[in-house]
Amino acid sequence: MTRRNRTRWALPSGDLTPGERLVDAVAxxxxxxxxxxxxxxxxxxxxxxxxxxxxxxxxxxxxxEPTSPDVRWVDxxxxxxxDIPPETLRRIGHGLADRPLPxxx
Numbered sequence: 001m002t003r004r005n006r007t008r009w010a011l012p013s014g015d016l017t018p019g020e021r022l023v024d025a026v027a028x029x030x031x032x033x034x035x036x037x038x039x040x041x042x043x044x045x046x047x048x049x050x051x052x053x054x055x056x057x058x059x060x061x062x063x064x065e066p067t068s069p070d071v072r073w074v075d076x077x078x079x080x081x082x083d084i085p086p087e088t089l090r091r092i093g094h095g096l097a098d099r100p101l102p103x104x105x
Contacts, residue, residue, distance in 0.1 A: 002033055003070035007083045011056070011091065026057050035067030044095040045103030047087070056091045 001009040014029035016022070023040040030038045038059035047054045066072055074082065076096060079089060094103045 001072060001074045001082070001084070003072075009074070009082050009084045010088055013054075022055065023057075026059060030059065031064070034064075034071045036064040037062040043102040044091060044099075045105070047091065047103070047105065056095065058095050 002012055004010050012030045012033040014025070014033070016025045017028075020028075026040050027038055030036060039062050040057050040059045042058045044056040044058050047056065076092075079092060084092075
C-alpha cells in the first residue's frame with residue numbers, strides 16, 4: 001500500500017505509456033512507486049467511475065523492498081484499521097477472494 005495525502009492509503013496506480021503493455025505498466029508503476037518488482041498473475045477486476053475506467057491486477061512480489069515510509073506491506077487483518085477508501089477496500093476484497101473470473105462493473 002502507498003500513503004497519499006498524509007493519512008489515506010491506496011494501491012499503487014498510474015497511467016500507461018503510449019505503446020506499453022498493461023502488465024508492463026503494472027510492473028513499472030509498482031516498482032516506481034514502491035521499490036518492489038512484481039510479476040502480474042491476473043486481472044482482479046474492471047471498475048468504472050464517473051470519469052475513468054480502472055483495472056486492478058493481482059501480482060506476486062519478485063524482489064525489492066518498500067523504499068519509503070509511505071509504502072508498506074499490509075496484513076489483511078489491518079485493512080479496517082487504516083484510512084483506505086471504500087472502493088479500494090472493495091478491490092482488495094475481490095483480489096483476496098481469488099475469484100475464478102474478474103469482477104466487471
